[in-house]
Each structure stands twice: as C-alpha cells, then as structure tokens.
Amino acid sequence: MEMNIKLKLLATMVAAALTSACGSDTQHTLTPVVNPVSESVEGGEGHTDHEHTEVSIEGRLVISSHQSNVLSVIAAKDGEHLESVGITGYPQYLYATEHHRYVMAVQRDAGIVEFVNGGLWQEDHGDHLHPYEQAPSVVEFALQGVKPTHVNAGEHNSVVFYDGDKDTNQNAQVMVFNESNIANNNRDFATLDYSTYQHGAMQTVGEYLISTIRDEQSLSTLPNKIGLFHGHGDHFDQEKEFEVDCPSLHGSAQSSELVAFACADGIVVINTHDNEFTHEKIMNSEEFAEGERIGMLRGHPEKDLFIGSSRAGVYAIDPRNNSLEKIEWQASDDARLVGAYFSAEGEHFVLMDSAGVMSVFEGHQHDDEYHWEKAHNITVSSADTSKMPEEHGFVMTLSQSQQVAYVSDPINQHIVAIDLESGEVTRTFELDIVPEKLLWLGIATESDEHGH
Structure with missing residues (x-):
C-alpha cells in the first residue's frame, strides 16, 4: 500500500544549517539518529566489538534545491527527515563516493567539491562487516580546482576530473582519493x-x-587520445598512449575488466585483465545518423558490456561480439533521456525521460549474446510538464542495496519509490521544498555501478 509521509523541513533547522555552512574547520553539532553506534572519530575507531545496531538497509536520500547551499537528508525507508546540512555554496551536481558513504557536492562554477557524510557505512572486522549509523554531517575534507566536471567512483576510490579553463589558461587535473x-x-x-x-x-x-589526452594544438576542448598513467605516491606518471584515435571523446565507463570511452565515430574498449591494457575499437553502426554519436556510457562490475546513449537512441554495447545494438526504447513526445542506470545487481537497466516516464529493462543471455527486454513502463507523474519549475526536471537515483528506484517530482514536490521487479510505486514522500538533485547513500550490496 502506498504511504504518504509529510516531511517538515523546519525553518529553524534550515537556518541552523545555513549559519553553520563550511568556511571554517568546525563540524556541525547534530542530534544523533536513533540507536547510533558509539564512536570516537569519523572513521569509526574507538568502538567495541560488543556495540551493534540495526542499520537500515534502505539507506538515505540526499536532496538539493535550486540555488540553495542546504542539502536535506531523509530516510529512504519512510521519508523521515534526518538533517539539513549546509555547505559553502550551491552544488550543480551530487555524486556518491566508492562505497556510497559520502556525497560529493560539486560546485563547478566555484571550483569546489565538498563532502557530506550520509551517516551509514560498514567496516571489515575480519570475521564480519560491522555497520555504523550516525546523523548526516559535513566533513572537513574538501577539494578545489578549476571546473570540476566529470566525477565517478571505482571499486576502491573516487575520481574528480577538473577541466581547467581555456580563457584563463589554467590546466586540467585529475584527483584520485x-x-x-x-x-x-x-x-x-x-x-x-x-x-x-x-x-x-x-x-x-x-x-x-x-585518462584522456588532448592535443594542445586542437581548437576543441574535447580530447582525442587515451593514456595509461601509473600512480606513484602523490602523482601519476604516463606509461603509454594507446595507439587509437578517439575524436571528440566524451564519456567513459567501467565493467568487470573493461574500460570504455565514447568517441565521435565509435567506442574504444580497453581490456585491463592482468594489467595488460590492450584495446580495440567498436565503430558506430550503419544505422547511426550523420553526426550521431554516443556521449554517455554506463557499466556494471559484473557485466562485460555497456549501455550508451546518443541524441537518437540507446545502445547495448557488447565488446565480445564487437557490436552496437539499438535498444527498443523511445522517449515520450517532445521528451529526451535524462537518466540511465544499472540496478545494484545489474539485473535491470533503467531509463528515465524528461516527461517523467521510467522504462525498466531486464537482461537476458541467449548463447553468446545478451539482450535487454522492456519489463515495465511507469509514468511517474501525471502532472502537466509545462508546470515544471524552471531549471528543474525529473531526477532518478537507484538504491544500491535493493531493487528500488527513487524519482523526484518537482511539480508535485515529492519523491516516489518504485519497485523494479513489479514496476509499482510503493511509497511517496511529500516535501516542503522543490527538489532539484537526488542521490541515494547507504551500505551497498557487493555489486556496484560505475560510470559517468
């Protein structure tokens, strides 16, 4: 049965978050969540092995609102408001770190990436994984560079690519932490x-x-080559440049042992098995229209394939068969693709269009070929999309602990939870703010989605 939970984001809480926004080294004073695990420092040291707690497997949702520096954190189980956390400025993007403990709040225009602890994590204690739960809070760690743009998380770390700036002659950087x-x-x-x-x-x-390499003589800001760099302490040394052209490169993703980069004329796939780093290129198929190219890629650590999208469609990319196969999906009239993600276990692939229609695909293996078949089409909102607030849209995030998608609806000021197996809306969380960005945090299953 669908539940409606009213979230009261009290003005006093928001005011407190605003006045305690970053800019100093002090941490927020927060009220602990119910039954927190005792700890002496951020990482969880200082506990005893007898301290255990029931940690919600549903995780938490982080919500931003337009031009606001306050992030609201709610429980994904029932929509309970847990905290309003103030950061330095308005974040254009929200991403999760490698184990979904922290929000990477990217303030691209200001060149700042700040981090908010979602408050749910686990540690390996040898014979068991020990879960922890505390109130969300901003942390001291922050990054600064010129135009942080592409952000992703691998199996063991997170990465921010800073574009630099042509007009001010500032160079690009990549930070791995x-x-x-x-x-x-x-x-x-x-x-x-x-x-x-x-x-x-x-x-x-x-x-x-x-990582990418750009010809310094090129008039384009987009790179056209790919390099292999080896980490040594505080820096990376270039070991080689792959002998393959990748014009107007944009978008990358990672699967089990493959890394893919999207080029104007195809997909470069790098095999990382045993650190051999060999490559091949899958050219765009004949059905691509003139000027059409894949610009977004998604991968999953238990798959040897990728999903990519262009302006005209969505494609399954199978490096084993050197193939690009168009998936039978089309956005609603006058709509476009705004979200595409693998589910936690990789059993589903989910697409969201700007009209608020979600399409859930199930993967099926037939001999040596893998196909995606549409299982559900869900209209998230029946509201007139012409009433969508300016600079807003439907935003989707997927749980990494359950087969659940969460979608924000700025028109109705709520978030809906959708079961990917049944295709049904199971919960609705009503908000007192107009949601802009939405992100799931929590203790993920062993599988994890990578790619940007």
Missing part, C-alpha cells in the same frame, strides 16, 4: 597534472588511471 582520505581529512592522494585544459574523462584500475 578514497573514503579513508575523506574520513581522516588525509590529503595523501595522487593527482595527475596536465599541461593543457580539456573536457576529459577517466577511470581507475588498481594503481592505474586511464
């Missing part, structure tokens, strides 16, 4: 410093970084 750095405010991580600006993309593989 992990949740331990964030928890301990530890700046001991590796940075790749470029000698030019570029709108780049990157993926990490163990100690290696596979």
Whole structure:
C-alpha cells in the first residue's frame, strides 16, 4: 500500500544549517539518529566489538534545491527527515563516493567539491562487516580546482576530473582519493597534472588511471587520445598512449575488466585483465545518423558490456561480439533521456525521460549474446510538464542495496519509490521544498555501478 509521509523541513533547522555552512574547520553539532553506534572519530575507531545496531538497509536520500547551499537528508525507508546540512555554496551536481558513504557536492562554477557524510557505512572486522549509523554531517575534507566536471567512483576510490579553463589558461587535473582520505581529512592522494585544459574523462584500475589526452594544438576542448598513467605516491606518471584515435571523446565507463570511452565515430574498449591494457575499437553502426554519436556510457562490475546513449537512441554495447545494438526504447513526445542506470545487481537497466516516464529493462543471455527486454513502463507523474519549475526536471537515483528506484517530482514536490521487479510505486514522500538533485547513500550490496 502506498504511504504518504509529510516531511517538515523546519525553518529553524534550515537556518541552523545555513549559519553553520563550511568556511571554517568546525563540524556541525547534530542530534544523533536513533540507536547510533558509539564512536570516537569519523572513521569509526574507538568502538567495541560488543556495540551493534540495526542499520537500515534502505539507506538515505540526499536532496538539493535550486540555488540553495542546504542539502536535506531523509530516510529512504519512510521519508523521515534526518538533517539539513549546509555547505559553502550551491552544488550543480551530487555524486556518491566508492562505497556510497559520502556525497560529493560539486560546485563547478566555484571550483569546489565538498563532502557530506550520509551517516551509514560498514567496516571489515575480519570475521564480519560491522555497520555504523550516525546523523548526516559535513566533513572537513574538501577539494578545489578549476571546473570540476566529470566525477565517478571505482571499486576502491573516487575520481574528480577538473577541466581547467581555456580563457584563463589554467590546466586540467585529475584527483584520485578514497573514503579513508575523506574520513581522516588525509590529503595523501595522487593527482595527475596536465599541461593543457580539456573536457576529459577517466577511470581507475588498481594503481592505474586511464585518462584522456588532448592535443594542445586542437581548437576543441574535447580530447582525442587515451593514456595509461601509473600512480606513484602523490602523482601519476604516463606509461603509454594507446595507439587509437578517439575524436571528440566524451564519456567513459567501467565493467568487470573493461574500460570504455565514447568517441565521435565509435567506442574504444580497453581490456585491463592482468594489467595488460590492450584495446580495440567498436565503430558506430550503419544505422547511426550523420553526426550521431554516443556521449554517455554506463557499466556494471559484473557485466562485460555497456549501455550508451546518443541524441537518437540507446545502445547495448557488447565488446565480445564487437557490436552496437539499438535498444527498443523511445522517449515520450517532445521528451529526451535524462537518466540511465544499472540496478545494484545489474539485473535491470533503467531509463528515465524528461516527461517523467521510467522504462525498466531486464537482461537476458541467449548463447553468446545478451539482450535487454522492456519489463515495465511507469509514468511517474501525471502532472502537466509545462508546470515544471524552471531549471528543474525529473531526477532518478537507484538504491544500491535493493531493487528500488527513487524519482523526484518537482511539480508535485515529492519523491516516489518504485519497485523494479513489479514496476509499482510503493511509497511517496511529500516535501516542503522543490527538489532539484537526488542521490541515494547507504551500505551497498557487493555489486556496484560505475560510470559517468
């Protein structure tokens, strides 16, 4: 049965969050959640093995509102408002770190990436994984560079690509760090410093970084080559440049042992098995229209395939068969694709269009070929989309612990939870704010989605 839970984001809480926004080294004073695990420091040290708690597997949702520096955190189970957390400025993007403990709040225009602890995480205690739960809070660790844009998380770390700036002659950078750095405010991580600006993309593989290279003589901000870089302490050294052209490169993703980059004329796939780093290129198929190219890629750590999208469609990319197969999906009239993600276990792939229609696909293997078949089409909102607030749209985030998608509806000021197996709306959380960005945080299952 659908539940409607009214979230009261009290003005006093928002005011407190605003006045305590970052800019100093002090932490927020927060009221603990029910039955928190005792701890002495951010990372969880200081506990005893006898301290256990029932931690919600549903996780938490982080919600931003337009031009606001306050992030609201609610329980994904019942919509209970947990905290309003103030950061320095308005974040254009929200991403999760590698184990979904922290929000990476990207303030691109200001060149700042701040981090908010969602309050749910677990640690390996040898014979068991110990869960922790506390109130959400901003942390001291923050990053600064020029135009942080592409952000993703691998199996063991998170990565931010800074584009640099052509007009001010500032160079691009890549910073690779992990949740331990964030928890301990530890700046001991590796940075790749470029000698030019570029709108780049990157993926990490163990100690290696596979990242883009731009010809400094090019008139475009987009790169056209891919390099392999090896981490050494606080920096990366280039080991090689892959001998393959990737014109107007935009978008990358990672699967089990493959890394893919989207080019104007196809997909470069790099095999990382045993750190051999070989490559091949899958060319665009004949059905591509003139000027059509894939610009977004998604991967999953238990799949050897990718999903990519262009202006005209969505494609299944199968490197084993060197194929690009168009998926039978079409956006609603006058709508466009606004979200595309693998589910936690990789059993589903979910598409969202700007009219508020979600399409859930199930994957099926037939001999050596993998196909996606549409299982559900769900209209998230029946509201007139012409009433959508300016600068807003439907935003989707997927749980990494359950087969559940959450979609924000700015028109009706609520969030709906959708069961991916049944295709049914199971919960609705009503808000006192107009939601803009939405992100799931919590303790993920072993599988994890990668790609940007």
